[in-house]
Structures are given as structure tokens and as C-alpha cells.
Amino acid sequence: MTTLTALLPTGLLSWLGWGQGPARTTAAAPPPPEHAVVAAPVEDPRPVVLAEGLRHYEDYSEVVRLQLDCVTEVTEAAALDILKQLQGIDCALGDLLTFLREASSSARVSQMMTQAQQQIAAGRDTLDSFLRSRSQEASSEEQQLEEVAASARRLNDFVEEARSIARRTNMLAINAAIEASRAGETGRGFAVVAGEVKALSQRSDELAQRIGSGLHDLDSIMHAAVEAIVSQAAARERENIEKISAAVGSLMDTLEVLVAHQREILVKAQQENEHIAQPVMALMGSIQFQDITRQQLAHVGRAMAVMNGHVARLRAAVEDPSQTIDTGSIQRELDQIFNDYVMARQRHAHTEVVGGDKEEVGPAIELF
Amino acid sequence: MPLTIMIVDDSPTMLMSLEGMLSKNGYGVVKATSGEQAFATLKGGTKPGLLITDLNMGAMDGIELIRQARKLPGFQFLPMLMLTTESQQAKRAEAKAAGATGWLVKPVQPDALIGVIKQVVPGS
Numbered sequence: 001m002t003t004l005t006a007l008l009p010t011g012l013l014s015w016l017g018w019g020q021g022p023a024r025t026t027a028a029a030p031p032p033p034e035h036a037v038v039a040a041p042v043e044d045p046r047p048v049v050l051a052e053g054l055r056h057y058e059d060y061s062e063v064v065r066l067q068l069d070c071v072t073e074v075t076e077a078a079a080l081d082i083l084k085q086l087q088g089i090d091c092a093l094g095d096l097l098t099f100l101r102e103a104s105s106s107a108r109v110s111q112m113m114t115q116a117q118q119q120i121a122a123g124r125d126t127l128d129s130f131l132r133s134r135s136q137e138a139s140s141e142e143q144q145l146e147e148v149a150a151s152a153r154r155l156n157d158f159v160e161e162a163r164s165i166a167r168r169t170n171m172l173a174i175n176a177a178i179e180a181s182r183a184g185e186t187g188r189g190f191a192v193v194a195g196e197v198k199a200l201s202q203r204s205d206e207l208a209q210r211i212g213s214g215l216h217d218l219d220s221i222m223h224a225a226v227e228a229i230v231s232q233a234a235a236r237e238r239e240n241i242e243k244i245s246a247a248v249g250s251l252m253d254t255l256e257v258l259v260a261h262q263r264e265i266l267v268k269a270q271q272e273n274e275h276i277a278q279p280v281m282a283l284m285g286s287i288q289f290q291d292i293t294r295q296q297l298a299h300v301g302r303a304m305a306v307m308n309g310h311v312a313r314l315r316a317a318v319e320d321p322s323q324t325i326d327t328g329s330i331q332r333e334l335d336q337i338f339n340d341y342v343m344a345r346q347r348h349a350h351t352e353v354v355g356g357d358k359e360e361v362g363p364a365i366e367l368f
Numbered sequence: 369m370p371l372t373i374m375i376v377d378d379s380p381t382m383l384m385s386l387e388g389m390l391s392k393n394g395y396g397v398v399k400a401t402s403g404e405q406a407f408a409t410l411k412g413g414t415k416p417g418l419l420i421t422d423l424n425m426g427a428m429d430g431i432e433l434i435r436q437a438r439k440l441p442g443f444q445f446l447p448m449l450m451l452t453t454e455s456q457q458a459k460r461a462e463a464k465a466a467g468a469t470g471w472l473v474k475p476v477q478p479d480a481l482i483g484v485i486k487q488v489v490p491g492s
Binding site for chain 1 (some may be wrong): 423460464475480484488
């Protein structure tokens with residue numbers, strides 16, 4: 001039968017107070033002097049202490065196993081919470097990206113430009129309508145002035161008629177004077193009347209000429225007035241239209257700059273948003289560490305249980321010396337622990353302590 | 369029609385991580401938490417375009433799931449990937465013999481995962 005100290009790891013023996021040297025218990029007491037009276041043999045207390053220590057180890061390993069379960073539960077809950085938060089962020093980023101894509105799309109900008117152009121075209125139509133209305137009003141004013149000028153020309157005809165009458169009256173007066181001269185003394189009075197008639201006809205002609213001249217002046221003034229009204233109004237309106245046109249052009253330029261600036265901002269925001277989305281996705285992948293840790297902790301828990309079983313058997317052997325101890329069991333259990341590993345890193349850690357060939361790690365991604 | 373991918377893992381964290389990455393890239397996702405549940409779902413008529421399974425999952429592990437799924441009608445050429453912490457050559461060979469299309473070691477980042485999916489399901 002193998003001694004117990006040979007089966008237990010050095011660390012465990014030290015923890016139990018059972019090192020390779022003298023034990024810390026009564027075994028460390030100095031030997032009795034030679035002349036002393038030999039007392040009755042005292043029962044060796046070490047098996048009892050050892051069994052008690054092994055029982056504590058079992059309890060302690062159970063505590064550790066429960067702590068590992070607790071760590072797994074807590075990290076899993078935290079990982080799921082982080083994933084939910086990440087999904088929330090990702091969802092919000094997705095919504096924002098969709099909005100930004102729609103807002104900064106060429107179709108959207110074209111739509112805005114088209115709307116602006118339609119509004120400006122509507123403004124121009126209103127302006128044209130105003131101009132047509134103004135043109136009609138100017139024509140009406142011109143027509144009225146033309147009618148006044150026509151009336152003046154008609155008066156001129158009357159003046160010509162008056163002058164014609166004056167000329168014929170003058171001829172008549174001349175003829176009357178000739179006939180009065182032929183009549184001699186009897187026609188003298190008639191000659192005086194003829195002279196008066198002639199003077200009146202000449203006076204009438206002079207007045208008619210003055211009226212005609214006045215009417216001619218009036219006609220000129222009216223033409224000048226019509227010309228002035230129409231051309232000046234047209235010039236003023238042209239000037240105003242040019243101002244309005246310049247303002248509309250400036251408005252369009254400003255609008256295009258504004259739209260371009262807005263598009264630039266949206267594209268930039270879109271790019272930044274995509275930059276943020278990438279690490280969010282990467283974090284979703286990185287959170288898989290929790291599953292890896294969970295599997296590692298689960299294996300540590302299983303290894304603790306195996307060791308616990310071994311320690312329980314050792315304790316049973318201590319408490320009942322008649323029991324035999326299977327010396328190969330610990331190696332088989334260690335082999336079982338090795339075979340249960342789920343990743344190369346675990347096997348590397350194992351072989352670094354207990355020895356063995358280092359495993360060759362394959363590629364992280366392999367397609368068959 | 370987006371590609372539907374069945375993901376099989378006993379870890380809620382893994383399922384949520386994979387679902388997030390896949391759905392973000394426009395794939396449909398069907399989840400199963402064990403080999404048995406996945407096999408029952410496939411047998412029930414669900415026909416994904418790709419299967420991604422963990423290795424260590426209790427009674428029916430990922431390799432056994434692939435082996436059984438390959439026997440179902442219509443699943444002979446379906447791409448099936450192993451996604452596991454394990455990287456042993458012997459296990460890879462076993463998975464390959466069972467009908468696995470490829471082997472991915474956890475953790476897998478989104479770009480790498482999507483790259484593999486596009487390789488095994490061209491046009492997805």
C-alpha cells in the first residue's frame with residue numbers, strides 16, 4: 001500500500017500542514033529524554049488531522065466550483081446585456097443611416113432643386129403677368145393721348161376751313177371794291193364797306209393761323225408726352241425687372257450653395273455613422289469571449305469535481321486503513337481532464353505543467 | 369430573397385452575437401440551442417441555405433448533427449460549418465468525414481464570418 005504523502009501533491013500537503021519535513025502537529029515534539037519514564041504509546045493523531053484537512057479540501061473545492069458557476073452566470077448575463085445594448089445602438093445607427101441616405105440622395109436633392117425651380121418659375125410667371133398688365137395699361141394711356149392728338153388734328157381742319165372762308169371773303173371784298181370804283185360817286189360808301197370786310201377777313205385769317213399754330217404745338221407736346229410716358233415707364237420697369245431677375249438669380253445661387261453644403265454635411269455624417277457602426281459590429285463578435293470563458297470555467301469546475309472525488313477516496317483510505325488505494329487513478333483522472341479540454345490553449349497550459357508534446361494549432365478558418 | 373442561416377449553439381451569448389452579425393448583413397436567422405433541437409427543426413421541413421453549428425453541445429454534438437443532417441433528403445450539398453473553440457486536427461478530420469464544409473475557431477469577427485459565408489454560398 002502506498003503512503004498517503006506520496007499520493008498527494010506537494011502543494012496540498014503544505015496546505016494541510018503535512019510537508020515532507022516534520023509535521024506541525026504533535027509529530028514536531030522533541031523526543032523524550034533517555035532517563036524519562038516511558039509512557040504508554042500515544043495514538044498517532046496525523047491520520048485524523050489529515051482526514052479533517054481532506055474534508056476541508058472537499059468543502060473548499062465545492063465552494064470554488066460554485067464560485068465558478070457564479071462567474072459564468074454573471075458574465076453571461078453581462079454579455080447578453082451588452083449585446084442587447086449593442087443591438088440597440090446598431091438599430092439606432094441603422095435608422096440614422098437610412099435617414100441620412102435618403103436625405104443626401106441625389107433623388108432627394110434633385111427633388112429639392114426641382115421644387116425651388118418650380119417656385120421660382122411661378123414667381124417669374126407672376127412677374128410676366130404683371131408686365132403684360134403694365135403693358136396693356138401703357139397702351140391704354142397711349143391710346144387716350146392719341147385720341148386727344150386726333151381731336152387736336154380735327155380742330156386743325158376746322159382752322160383750315162376758317163382760313164379758306166377768310167380768303168374767299170377777302171376776294172369778295174376785293175371784287176366789291178372794284179365794282180364800287182366802277183360805280184363812281186354812288187359806289188363810294190360801298191367801297192368803304194368792302195374795305196371793312198377785307199380788313200375783317202384778313203383779321204380772321206390771322207386768328208385762324210394762330211389757332212392752327214397753337215394746335216400744332218399742342219400735337220407736338222402730346223406726342224412728346226406719349227413718348228415720354230411710354231419709354232420712361234418701360235425703362236423703369238426694365239430696370240426693376242433686372243433687379244428682380246438679379247435677386248432671383250442670387251437666390252438660386254444661394255440655394256445651390258445651401259443644398260451642396262447640406263449634402264456635404266449629410267455625407268460626412270453618413271461616413272462618421274458608418275465608422276461608428278463598424279466597431280459596434282466588431283464588439284458583437286468580440287463578446288464571444290464569454291462563451292470561451294464559460295467553457296473554460298466549466299472545464300475547471302469538472303476538473304475540480306474529479307480532484308474532489310480523488311481526495312474523497314484518499315480521505316476514506318485515511319479513515320479506514322484497511323482500504324486499498326488505486327495508485328493509477330490520479331493519472332487516469334488527469335488524462336480524462338486532458339481529453340475533456342475544448343481548446344488548444346487549455347492543452348498547452350496542461351502540458352506546460354505535466355509535460356507532453358505541444359499541440360500544433362490549425363488555422364482559425366479552414367474550408368474543406 | 370435573403371439567405372436563411374441556421375445557427376446552433378448552447379450558449380445564449382453565441383446565438384445572440386451571431387444573430388446580430390448575420391441579421392445586420394441581411395441574412396435570415398433560425399436558432400437552435402442543441403444538436404437535437406436543430407436536427408428536429410431540419411427534419412420538420414426547415415430548409416436553411418447554410419448551417420453553422422458549435423461542436424460541444426451535450427448529447428448530440430455538432431459533428432453528429434452534421435452527420436445525421438447529411439442523411440436527410442435535400443441536405444446532401446447544403447453548406448455546413450463548424451464554429452467552435454476547438455482547433456484540433458483530429459476533430460477537424462472527423463468533422464470533414466462527417467460532411468462539414470469548413471471549420472471556424474471562436475471568436476469569429478463579422479468580416480471573417482461574412483467572408484466565409486460568401487465563399488460557401490456564392491451570391492449570398
